[in-house]
Amino acid sequence: QVQLGESGGGLVQAGGSLRLSCVASGRTFGLYGMGWFRQAPGNERDVVGIINRSGSALYYADSVKGRFTISRDNAKSTVTLQMNSLKPEDTAVYYCAAKTTPAAYGRNWSPDYWGQGTQVTVSS
Numbered sequence: 001q002v003q004l005g006e007s008g009g010g011l012v013q014a015g016g017s018l019r020l021s022c023v024a025s026g027r028t029f030g031l032y033g034m035g036w037f038r039q040a041p042g043n044e045r046d047v048v049g050i051i052n053r054s055g056s057a058l059y060y061a062d063s064v065k066g067r068f069t070i071s072r073d074n075a076k077s078t079v080t081l082q083m084n085s086l087k088p089e090d091t092a093v094y095y096c097a098a099k100t101t102p103a104a105y106g107r108n109w110s111p112d113y114w115g116q117g118t119q120v121t122v123s124s
Helices: none
Strands: 002-007 010-013 018-026 034-039 046-051 058-060 068-073 078-083 092-098 118-123
Touching (some): 018 034, 018 092, 018 118, 034 078, 046 078
Parallel strands (some): 010 118
Antiparallel strands (some): 002 018, 018 078, 034 046, 046 058, 068 078
């Protein structure tokens, strides 16, 4: 089993920045992809970014390309999401996710584990 714990959410004005962190615990040696999803009220949960074990393969949703950066530290079992130039439409609950098998990275990536989520609110 793997447990994921997010931190770093909060309230920020449009144009500002936030950094989300996720720490994995448990059987972390088996993790392949790690990533972030978000879900706004009334919307489906959508992928934001995914990073593979070595950090050589990345995927970003079109809506965040150029503004968000995902990174990973395997020694600390952490994945971070640096969010810059935030917009009100980025407001959502952000979820950390992880997968224990290799898979193609894209909007249909299906994690095995989820964090509890952290709220990000961007005011206009």
